[in-house]
Amino acid sequence: MKVSVSWLKDLVEFNNDIDELSEKLSMTGFEVESLEDLSEQAKNVVIGFVEEITPHPNAEKLKVCSVDVGLPKKLSIVCGAPNVRAGFHVLVAKVGAYLSSKSLKIKLSNLRGVESEGMICSLEELGIESSNEGIEILEENEANIPPIGTNAVDYLCLNDTIIELAITANRPDGMSMVGIAREISTITNSKLTLPSLNYNEDFNIFEPKISDKETIGVDCIYSITYIDNIDNTGKTNKTIFDKLSSLKQNCINPVVDITNYLMLEQGQPLHAFDADLLDNIIGRKVIPNDFGIRNGKEGELFVALDKKEYKINPTIKLITCDDVPIAIAGIIGGNNSSVSDKTTRIWLEAAVFTPTSIRNSSRELGLRTDASSRYEKGISSNMTTAVSKRASELISVQLGGIIYPLMLILITRKKVLVLI
Incomplete structure (x- = not known):
């Protein structure tokens, strides 16, 4: 059972750090098998703004994008996504970023004779979605666009840790976020804020x-x-x-x-x-x-x-x-x-x-x-x-x-x- 710490915090109040919480859960029968810091998926990935697009001189399907990522100099990034266009915010993996879902480290590269200083990303390339319909255009999904150059962790909701628990046959209550929240409430004496359910039998x-x-x-x-x-x-x-x-x-x-x-x-x-x-x-x-x-x-x-x-x-x-x-x-x-x-x-x-x-x-x-x-x-x-x-x-x-x-x-x- 995978448990999102940020989701848990919507359900139960607790101030324990992740290691302390993991130890407490293990002591009550929910063995912690692994901890995963999701922010690692977006390390060195920032909010960018495509200022200008020009055709690639040697490849019809590629474009050369001038992208503002908050640095004194605009980045020149070669992109083949059909939906890339000027005047919109995008997600940019800078040189040095590591995209774990693709086992890909972003390097300064030369694509068909043009230097590319990063990568404009889709959600699929960042391991967020399983399908790839082009790069992520922030204006299509978010009214409040984060500032250019800021880390994309919050936009992607990756400021989170996933706890993987081993749930034994005698603890079926551990197979839900609400069940784990109740357990944490009990062992930390903290307040629950659970979604309301209507138990009236009007059927x-x-x-x-x-x-x-x-x-x-x-x-x-x-x-x-x-x-x-x-x-x-x-x-x-x-x-x-x-x-x-x-x-x-x-x-x-x-x-x-x-x-x-x-x-x-x-x-x-x-x-x-x-x-x-x-x-x-x-x-x-x-x-x-x-x-x-x-x-x-x-x-x-x-x-x-x-x-x-x-x-x-x-x-x-x-x-x-x-x-x-x-x-x-x-x-x-x-x-x-x-x-x-x-x-x-x-x-x-x-x-x-x-x-x-x-x-x-x-x-x-x-x-x-x-x-x-x-x-x-x-x-x-x-x-x-x-x-x-x-x-x-x-x-x-x-x-x-x-x-x-x-x-x-x-x-x-x-x-x-x-x-x-």
Whole structure:
């Protein structure tokens, strides 16, 4: 479990230095495996301003940029990014910088006959994003541009330390930022400031298709919420983006990022299905009772979000829509219902599965995910619907979604109970 110190400080007040905090956590059963200073990723990377661009004399796709980085002399930097242009602020790795994500040390170089005194960077080159769509233009993402020549650490939210903890099977509470914050509050006698959750049980009951309640497990919860009118085309909220990036979580699109954010914050995995894709799968409008949980069939094939095809067997639990598999329960969603920037409607899933069933499925498939690692250790059902509501509210506020009543099924001791 990776823990961001700066994120922790949003949740709990503490003044201990990192080494002291690490020792205290280790003494309470959370062994510290490593410490990583994220600021090293941006060492010698500064805010620059592109004053002028001229064509490269010997290379059609390259440009020669005159860049102000706060020094008496402007730097001449050769850049091949298609989106570089004069009059905008950029991130500049000066000579001597080391880009750890690329194992690249920036040197004074000669590119096709022109001297280059640094590198104008993309977020991918700095290890912040996994995709590369050109260099970072600060005006596109930040209203308050830092002064020219200042270190880029704060802009990139890399002024942080990541603590990697070994979480044992008997401490599932350690699989979330909130759980670790509570632990720190206890051992340092410090004040908690946790996000509020609504625990009111205002949901409707639906009857999903469950082929065999005995094989699904007891004391399980399966809930879904329908959210319409989502605009998923923009960028993820900066606070969420920065916190996910600090923990090396790839940012995918706003809906998926919100579900991952809350999994890290609260320890409750969530999954969103594209409602239009589900309609296409079954050839009509999906209703709550179309959702189901069943064992896989021998030799059944399933293409997951990672684009890999998995061979299913009866020991593996599947989430279905009108009996068509759309997710491997508690492990990974299906490619056939994945959320993209084109998604405008979703079904949001929040569930509790028995640790044994997820552990068995994960072992059979040779696949372990962030979700399955939490389910294997056990999820508290007390917060499942509350976390789902928080996710729905964030989606509504940030993406304009309209939330419909949460639908829930509770399976306990092989009986389906109606909760009011």
